[in-house]
Amino acid sequence: MITSSILFIFLGSFILYNTSKAVVLSSNLNIEKGIQNNRFSSKIAGLCFYIMACVITILTFGLTSGILFWLLSSILILGLIVIIYPLKQIAYKHIIILFSGFFILELLF
Numbered sequence: 001m002i003t004s005s006i007l008f009i010f011l012g013s014f015i016l017y018n019t020s021k022a023v024v025l026s027s028n029l030n031i032e033k034g035i036q037n038n039r040f041s042s043k044i045a046g047l048c049f050y051i052m053a054c055v056i057t058i059l060t061f062g063l064t065s066g067i068l069f070w071l072l073s074s075i076l077i078l079g080l081i082v083i084i085y086p087l088k089q090i091a092y093k094h095i096i097i098l099f100s101g102f103f104i105l106e107l108l109f
Contacts, residue, residue, distance in 0.1 A: 003103045005056040006073055010095075012049030013077050017085065019043050029092075050074075 018025060018035040019042045025032065035042045057073075058066035084090055 001056055001060045001106075003099060003106045005053045005060070005070070006077070006102075007099050008049045008053035008056065009070070009073050009077050010081075010099075012046045012053065013074070013081050014085075015042050015046035015049065017078075017081050019046065023086075 015035055017023065018032055019039045025036055053073075054067070054070045057070040060066060061069055
């Protein structure tokens, strides 16, 4: 459950980052072009991911601990996206491998 909540936080952060007008975005991927062209629906989707992540963390950790975990995870992931994404050093393959590895480890232990 922790991995899925962090994944939802990442997806929400990434979608909301791509809908920003202040950031110069240049990408050749269809997913990012779709997010940038449909800003209103993308913002709703990003907020839905954030709400799902908050609900999952509250159900997993309890009310206060869940909200704190959600806030700290959001701060960490938003900071990493703002710093690393403009450098174009991380591909989608890396993200998929990272989250699937963490999900398998969470299921095993």
